[in-house]
Amino acid sequence: MHRFTRPRVDPRTQDYDERRIKEGKTRxxxxxxxxxxxxxxxxxxxxxxxxxxxx
Incomplete structure (x- = not known):
């Protein structure tokens, strides 16, 4: 699956990503x-x- 650039460069998005992973969300x-x-x-x-x- 293609992921856009924002998760790799934006700290707000990285925090959001980590929070959702802990909630059990899939990529x-x-x-x-x-x-x-x-x-x-x-x-x-x-x-x-x-x-x-x-x-």
Whole structure:
């Protein structure tokens, strides 16, 4: 399974990864959750840019 770069370089993601492993989550489940989290962050950034350009 292909894993994106964020777990290797972002300390917040590494902490999240470790916490979820201790909870018994699989790598696949963790990757799915991280992708959702990344999508939310991008969505909020896009919304900020869009609302700023309407002024």
């Amino acid at each position: 696949r489940e963790i990757a799915r959750c991280l992708k959702r989290c990344a999508a939310r962050e991008v969505f909020h950034l896009v919304r900020q840019v869009q609302s700023g350009s309407r002024s």
